[in-house]
Amino acid sequence: MDKLLIEGGRPLSGEVPISGAKNAALPLMAASLLAPGRHTFSNIPVLRDIRTMQRLLGHMGASSDEQEPRVIDTHDIHTFEAPYELVKTMRASVLVLGPLVARHREARVSLPGGCAIGARPINLHLKGLEQMGADVRLEHGYVIARADRLKGASIFFDQVTVTGTENLMMAATLAQGRTTLHNAAREPEVAALAEYLCRMGARIEGVGSDTITIDGTDELTPRQCTVIPDRIEAATYMVAAGITNGHLKLTRCRPEHLGAVTEKLLAAGLLIESRDDTVEVRGNGEILSVGVKTRPFPGFPTDMQAQFMSLMALGNATSVIVEQIFENRFMHVLELKRMGADIELEGRTAVVKGVGKLSGAPVMATDLRASASLVLAGLAAEGTTEISRIYHLDRGYEAIEKKLAAVGARIWRVRE
Numbered sequence: 025m026d027k028l029l030i031e032g033g034r035p036l037s038g039e040v041p042i043s044g045a046k047n048a049a050l051p052l053m054a055a056s057l058l059a060p061g062r063h064t065f066s067n068i069p070v071l072r073d074i075r076t077m078q079r080l081l082g083h084m085g086a087s088s089d090e091q092e093p094r095v096i097d098t099h100d101i102h103t104f105e106a107p108y109e110l111v112k113t114m115r116a117s118v119l120v121l122g123p124l125v126a127r128h129r130e131a132r133v134s135l136p137g138g139c140a141i142g143a144r145p146i147n148l149h150l151k152g153l154e155q156m157g158a159d160v161r162l163e164h165g166y167v168i169a170r171a172d173r174l175k176g177a178s179i180f181f182d183q184v185t186v187t188g189t190e191n192l193m194m195a196a197t198l199a200q201g202r203t204t205l206h207n208a209a210r211e212p213e214v215a216a217l218a219e220y221l222c223r224m225g226a227r228i229e230g231v232g233s234d235t236i237t238i239d240g241t242d243e244l245t246p247r248q249c250t251v252i253p254d255r256i257e258a259a260t261y262m263v264a265a266g267i268t269n270g271h272l273k274l275t276r277c278r279p280e281h282l283g284a285v286t287e288k289l290l291a292a293g294l295l296i297e298s299r300d301d302t303v304e305v306r307g308n309g310e311i312l313s314v315g316v317k318t319r320p321f322p323g324f325p326t327d328m329q330a331q332f333m334s335l336m337a338l339g340n341a342t343s344v345i346v347e348q349i350f351e352n353r354f355m356h357v358l359e360l361k362r363m364g365a366d367i368e369l370e371g372r373t374a375v376v377k378g379v380g381k382l383s384g385a386p387v388m389a390t391d392l393r394a395s396a397s398l399v400l401a402g403l404a405a406e407g408t409t410e411i412s413r414i415y416h417l418d419r420g421y422e423a424i425e426k427k428l429a430a431v432g433a434r435i436w437r438v439r440e
């Protein structure tokens with residue numbers, strides 16, 4: 025298992041190219057199951073989760089290569105199953121459920137278990153499929169879903185769910201009649217998926233609003249698609265500029281996807297200039313403490329809560345951070361405290377009292393975004409931080425140590 029070593033305390037300076045978004049690429053890859061043939065994807069990030077999705081599609085009979093652009097060929101899908109071995113390493117595997125039932129009439133998908141950040145059930149995905157006429161059963165830890173042809177339905181999500189919206193939107197493209205998704209997710213990754221589905225021939229309206237309407241069609245055709253930039257990766261590097269009092273220019277990103285994060289970082293005293301596809305971020309000497317509550321898009325993303333907490337650990341006063349999406353997404357708190365942070369937890373609220381400095385320590389990554397928060401803290405801390413279990417980081421940040429080293433960080437990957 026690899027570890028990261030970081031010698032902190034150096035301001036970062038230079039350009040960071042932002043990679044394609046993991047959470048946009050995964051549903052696009054799953055969508056390739058909806059139309060037999062060769063789908064061509066550009067800007068797919070090189071990440072462990074992407075390889076897992078590739079293995080999952082391969083298990084079903086799809087072939088794909090590792091080149092840019094990446095071609096996924098779904099001519100010969102013969103197995104309609106997502107096995108436990110793959111689902112347990114990546115919950116997003118559940119994204120194949122909708123496409124399989126819609127196109128292949130059946131799916132056998134392992135039920136994801138618990139997760140480091142919360143219970144994360146998929147009841148809303150299953151309820152929606154049942155409303156569309158699928159017969160859904162649970163057997164031996166697997167969801168078995170069958171339908172001759174799905175039928176359009178009016179579906180109301182009790183809670184905003186990103187992959188739930190994506191799964192049912194994909195399923196509805198091949199259903200008979202009209203499906204309306206109420207209280208749908210508005211994340212840019214959902215919109216990017218809808219755009220590709222429309223390019224394949226789907227009829228979808230209301231994307232970007234909380235009511236999405238899909239008129240089912242008989243078949244879809246494979247096309248080409250470029251993955252949108254990763255807004256969470258970009259936002260993480262924005263914090264890296266602020267926490268090291270440095271100056272970073274992020275290229276190949278979409279400032280319009282970074283609204284809530286930009287607003288909070290401006291309030292925290294960072295200097296930010298956005299134009300076209302670049303965002304320039306500078307530290308301003310002092311980090312101001314500001315509070316934040318996570319919400320679905322366009323609110324402040326839960327995927328940035330941990331990284332923002334690292335910044336607030338060095339704030340000039342007290343910051344109150346409320347996690348409203350996942351019930352258990354505070355695994356980074358104990359690790360940050362080992363580095364000298366002053367954080368009190370009560371339920372879903374963290375009270376972060378800014379301290380003058382953090383000090384390097386051995387810490388352990390527990391999930392993807394928690395790991396990113398430890399890297400950020402390590403970049404700012406005095407001395408050496410040693411982060412173990414960084415396979416979490418490799419799930420979602422392309423070449424993170426290379427990108428950071430290129431802008432002046434002292435960071436190394438070492439094999440244990």
Ligand code: EPU
Nearest residue numbers: 047116144145146147148149183184185186187349350392
């Ligand atoms: N929920 C239910 N029932 C469901 C579905 C969701 O109760 O059937 C609850 C969840 O337990 C959670 C809330 O609804 O409390 C929102 O969860 P959501 O379904 O939106 O999360 P997700 O689709 O499983 C995606 C991202 C996550 C990101 C969340 C929230 C992908 C592949 N994953 O997960 O990304 O945190 O949306 O924005 O898109 C990450 O990249 O590190 C990551 C965890």
